[in-house]
Amino acid sequence: MTQSNTVEEIVSQPYKYGFITEIETEKIPKGLNEDVIRLISAKKNEPDFLLKFRLRAYEQWLKMKEPDWSGLTYSKVDYQDLVYYAAPKQDIKKKSLDEVDPKLLETFEKLGIPLSEQKRLSNVAVDAVFDSVSIATTYKEKLAENGVIFCSISEAISEYPDLIEQYLGTVVPINDNFFAALNSAVFSDGSFVYIPKGVECPMELSSYFRINSGDTGQFERTLIIAEESSSVSYLEGCTAPMFDTNTLHAAVVELVALDNASIKYSTVQNWYAGNEEGVGGIYNFVTKRGECRGKKSKISWSQVETGSSITWKYPSCVLQGDNSIGEFYSIALTNNFQKADTGTKMIHIGKNTKSKIVSKGISAGQSKNSYRGLVSISPNAEGSRNYSQCDSMLIGDKASANTYPYIQSKQPQSNIEHEASTCRISEDQLFYLQSRGIDFEESVSMLVSGFCSDVFNELPMEFASEADKLLALKLEGSVG
Amino acid sequence: MISSTSETILSIEDLHASVEDQEILHGVNLVVKEGEIHAIMGRNGSGKSTLSKVIAGHPSYKVLSGSILFKGKDILELEPEERARIGIFLGFQYPVEIPGVSNLEFLRVATNSRRKELLKSELDTFEFEDLVKEKLKIVEMDPAFLERSVNEGFSGGEKKRNEILQMALLEPVISILDETDSGLDIDALRIVASGINRLSQPNSATILITHYQRLLNEITPDFVHIMADGKIIKTGNKELAIDLEKKGYEFIDKNAKEKEMAK
Numbered sequence: 001m002t003q004s005n006t007v008e009e010i011v012s013q014p015y016k017y018g019f020i021t022e023i024e025t026e027k028i029p030k031g032l033n034e035d036v037i038r039l040i041s042a043k044k045n046e047p048d049f050l051l052k053f054r055l056r057a058y059e060q061w062l063k064m065k066e067p068d069w070s071g072l073t074y075s076k077v078d079y080q081d082l083v084y085y086a087a088p089k090q091d092i093k094k095k096s097l098d099e100v101d102p103k104l105l106e107t108f109e110k111l112g113i114p115l116s117e118q119k120r121l122s123n124v125a126v127d128a129v130f131d132s133v134s135i136a137t138t139y140k141e142k143l144a145e146n147g148v149i150f151c152s153i154s155e156a157i158s159e160y161p162d163l164i165e166q167y168l169g170t171v172v173p174i175n176d177n178f179f180a181a182l183n184s185a186v187f188s189d190g191s192f193v194y195i196p197k198g199v200e201c202p203m204e205l206s207s208y209f210r211i212n213s214g215d216t217g218q219f220e221r222t223l224i225i226a227e228e229s230s231s232v233s234y235l236e237g238c239t240a241p242m243f244d245t246n247t248l249h250a251a252v253v254e255l256v257a258l259d260n261a262s263i264k265y266s267t268v269q270n271w272y273a274g275n276e277e278g279v280g281g282i283y284n285f286v287t288k289r290g291e292c293r294g295k296k297s298k299i300s301w302s303q304v305e306t307g308s309s310i311t312w313k314y315p316s317c318v319l320q321g322d323n324s325i326g327e328f329y330s331i332a333l334t335n336n337f338q339k340a341d342t343g344t345k346m347i348h349i350g351k352n353t354k355s356k357i358v359s360k361g362i363s364a365g366q367s368k369n370s371y372r373g374l375v376s377i378s379p380n381a382e383g384s385r386n387y388s389q390c391d392s393m394l395i396g397d398k399a400s401a402n403t404y405p406y407i408q409s410k411q412p413q414s415n416i417e418h419e420a421s422t423c424r425i426s427e428d429q430l431f432y433l434q435s436r437g438i439d440f441e442e443s444v445s446m447l448v449s450g451f452c453s454d455v456f457n458e459l460p461m462e463f464a465s466e467a468d469k470l471l472a473l474k475l476e477g478s479v480g
Numbered sequence: 481m482i483s484s485t486s487e488t489i490l491s492i493e494d495l496h497a498s499v500e501d502q503e504i505l506h507g508v509n510l511v512v513k514e515g516e517i518h519a520i521m522g523r524n525g526s527g528k529s530t531l532s533k534v535i536a537g538h539p540s541y542k543v544l545s546g547s548i549l550f551k552g553k554d555i556l557e558l559e560p561e562e563r564a565r566i567g568i569f570l571g572f573q574y575p576v577e578i579p580g581v582s583n584l585e586f587l588r589v590a591t592n593s594r595r596k597e598l599l600k601s602e603l604d605t606f607e608f609e610d611l612v613k614e615k616l617k618i619v620e621m622d623p624a625f626l627e628r629s630v631n632e633g634f635s636g637g638e639k640k641r642n643e644i645l646q647m648a649l650l651e652p653v654i655s656i657l658d659e660t661d662s663g664l665d666i667d668a669l670r671i672v673a674s675g676i677n678r679l680s681q682p683n684s685a686t687i688l689i690t691h692y693q694r695l696l697n698e699i700t701p702d703f704v705h706i707m708a709d710g711k712i713i714k715t716g717n718k719e720l721a722i723d724l725e726k727k728g729y730e731f732i733d734k735n736a737k738e739k740e741m742a743k
Contacts (some may be wrong), residue, residue, distance in 0.1 A: 331541060427540065432576045435536050435587070437564035437593035446589075450580030450629070 014271055015052035015307075021107045021212050022474070025087040030215070032079055034058065037185055040085050044154050044188075047161050050168075056183030057174035064178045068370075070341045072081050074283065074310055084186045086216040087133040097376050104128075104135050108208065124235070125150055126203045127191045129220060131212050134189045139203060142447035149194040149230075150205050153221050154190035163194060167225055171254035171291045171318070179250040180287040183219045185253070190220035195230040195261070204460055206235040211282070217248040228294065231462050232386070245308060246274075251286045251328040259294030259321065264302070266459055267315075271307035276365075278337025281309025288315035289345075292324035292353075298388055300327035301344065308340055314372065319353035319381075326355040333448075334367035334399070343404075348381040348414070357388040359385070360452045363399035370402040375409075382413040383407040390476035392422040393451050423451075487551070489654050489685050490535070495546035496536045496574040503544065503724040504530045506710035512654065512685045516617075519688045519696055519721060522707035522728055528689045529573060531707070532658045536570040537563050550654075564590075565597040567653030567684075571643040571660050578630035583642070586630045587612060591649045615648040619675045637668035655679075656687045661695040673698030693725035 028039055041051040048457055065075065100115075108115050108128050115128055115136050125139035134152030143150050149160065155163050173185040191207040226232055249271065255263050265288075274281025284307075290299035294450065301315040311320050317326025328344035346355035355375065363369035375386045392401035403420045425447055433443035449468055450458070456468060490512040497505040497689055504527050514517055522528050534541045534621035535548060548555055555563055578586070591611070592602040603611060609626075616623060619641040631639050640660055647655050657676065661669055676699055688695060696704075696718060704721045706714040708729075714720065723731070 413715030426576070428576045429578050430558060431538050432572065432578070433535075433590075434560040435538075436572050436586070436590035436650070437561050437565050437597075438586075438589055439561055439593075440559065442589070443561075446581050446586070447578065450578055453629075 026070045048080045060175040061181035083216040086131040114348045127207045129209045147196040153190040153192045179285045183252040187221035190222045191223040195226045195232045197227040199230045201232040210239045220251045222253040225256045229260040231262040236267045248283045253288040255290030257297035260296045262298040264300045267303040269305045273307045274309040284308035284311045289316045293320040296323045298325040302329040305332040311340040318347045320349045322350040323352045328357045329455040330359045331452045331455045333362045334369045336365040338367040339346045341370045345374040348377040348384040352383040359390045359426040361392045364395035366398045372404040374406040377409040377411045377414045379410045384414040386416045388418045390420045491549040493547050496544040515682050516700045517686045518699040519704045526707040527710040532656045546726045567708045569652030569655045571657035572655045573659040575639045577632045583630045584626040620642045636663035
């Protein structure tokens with residue numbers, strides 16, 4: 001037995017969320033054209049401005065080319081072979097949870113997200129999205145007492161069209177990139193959050209995304225607005241069944257923080273990663289960006305990326321307001337043939353803006369795990385500071401880890417620090433733990449957790465233990 | 481404490497072992513019984529640390545031939561964690577630092593894995609804190625060490641105390657302490673030695689691996705073994721250690737050579 005072989009066996013765990021819910025689904029025919037976009041918009045009874053938004057985006061998208069600069073190789077997506085709208089059949093929009101198909105409630109319960117009144121997670125409000133539509137949002141009334149709006153984006157489009165029109169596409173413009181343009185044209189559902197001036201959101205808000213159909217692209221859209229002196233912590237989780245084809249997930253998330261506002265956005269991404277041979281899995285091509293528009297505002301991203309066959313995303317902060325703060329904390333664990341190219345962009349525009357990046361990449365199997373990040377300091381951003389720390393851990397000798405830090409400073413009165421390290425799971429550390437009676441498996445997972453602890457500490461309490469469990473799950477298995 | 485009816489805890493016979501394809505142990509024989517304290521002395525590179533790692537099951541060390549029996553049972557096929565659970569404890573010369581892993585949680589998981597083997601109930605965080613605070617007194621350690629990462633940023637003396645704390649929690653049947661005295665100042669040495677003394681039980685045994693006599697002033701061994709070139713070449717009582725201190729290893733070499741010639 002060689003240690004590295006057994007470590008590899010440990011990280012190769014069957015995916016626990018790979019089941020398919022048997023439910024009657026309403027799908028529109030495959031393919032993408034203007035009519036499909038009009039159809040999606042009509043199905044959702046959207047106002048005219050939104051249809052125009054979609055059509056403009058589509059027009060831009062047609063002119064754009066799929067990017068290939070990342071060095072990720074994957075079988076190209078046939079955009080005419082995808083379904084752009086799939087929804088579980090329900091008679092009308094459900095007013096209460098009792099009317100939701102029990103099969104759907106059961107699905108979410110199986111995923112550890114109970115939605116029914118009695119079993120709800122305490123102090124976490126959940127918006128559950130199944131394929132293209134939002135199924136239910138819990139604790140809505142309680143939030144409304146504080147003026148907090150938390151609902152699906154479809155509902156927001158019909159209930160709060162002014163807010164949507166004012167903010168949608170202002171952080172990630174429709175022509176930002178190929179996948180963002182596609183999302184803007186066809187997005188189906190997602191979450192909307194609005195925190196009014198001076199309100200500290202009384203509970204964690206959470207969206208749970210579930211892909212169920214194999215040939216359906218998921219294009220969710222999330223928009224979070226934190227008014228002056230407000231704050232919110234938002235969590236996002238995702239899983240999908242196992243299919244041997246690749247499913248495209250191209251989301252767009254936009255965050256807006258005004259003066260003194262603070263948004264904390266955490267993700268635990270566990271989309272299906274494909275099998276041991278690298279067949280199947282989700283293409284997770286996501287655009288996430290936040291704008292610190294107000295002075296002293298703060299946006300903090302934390303992510304635990306364990307799933308998807310390919311992850312390609314850079315949750316970023318545009319630090320526009322003076323003294324605003326951007327943070328990015330990331331754990332990316334890849335195994336088998338998974339590829340992750342993830343990182344962040346910190347764009348310093350305002351004076352005395354600060355950013356901090358802590359990235360932990362763990363690669364096992366034959367996977368590729370890259371950190372790619374940009375720190376840009378504009379001429380006006382005097383007194384700005386950035387600190388970046390990028391650590392990689394390799395398990396076995398076939399995995400690879402790369403770090404691509406891009407630094408552009410046009411402001412001499414600024415300070416940028418970057419630290420990077422690469423390590424292997426150390427045999428001596430493993431032996432030390434084992435010699436105290438701790439299982440090999442548990443020892444590995446303790447070491448990985450320890451490696452990630454800086455990031456775990458940044459996750460909301462409810463999430464930290466879940467994320468730790470998820471890593472342990474990925475790392476658990478038979479020791480041979 | 482030793483009687484002829486004492487049970488044998490560890491019995492090593494003609495043990496040959498290698499690391500990185502180089503044979504280091506060339507036939508070690510050693511029998512340790514309940515209640516006994518053994519000291520193994522010898523120069524750097526004589527194979528003392530290798531012996532301790534082989535007993536604990538370090539994966540880099542390969543047993544070429546010979547046997548190690550623990551209470552009559554062959555342990556060579558056991559994983560390191562299985563050896564630990566049945567009561568074999570190795571106190572490291574250089575305890576590794578494990579960043580990000582809480583010392584308290586590490587100690588709790590380790591303690592529970594041993595308790596499970598002893599058919600004792602596993603301890604939750606609160607119960608464990610009570611236990612560990614009691615044991616901290618043995619090594620005069622500040623509870624603040626529990627909140628830190630395992631050995632991270634600990635001084636040499638603090639690391640060694642953390643080792644003895646683990647020994648106190650795991651209640652091993654046999655403790656092999658590899659140069660626990662190295663790098664300790666007089667006060668730390670006294671604390672560590674008194675900890676070891678307090679922890680020794682009539683039904684357990686200790687092997688002290690050391691360079692120097694000074695630890696043996698604090699802990700009186702029943703047997704002193706001298707190791708050279710991967711073998712135990714001389715066994716005596718504590719007087720042997722004193723002799724060694726006075727006359728140096730050359731005296732042993734000469735002695736051994738004469739013995740060899742006499743054969």
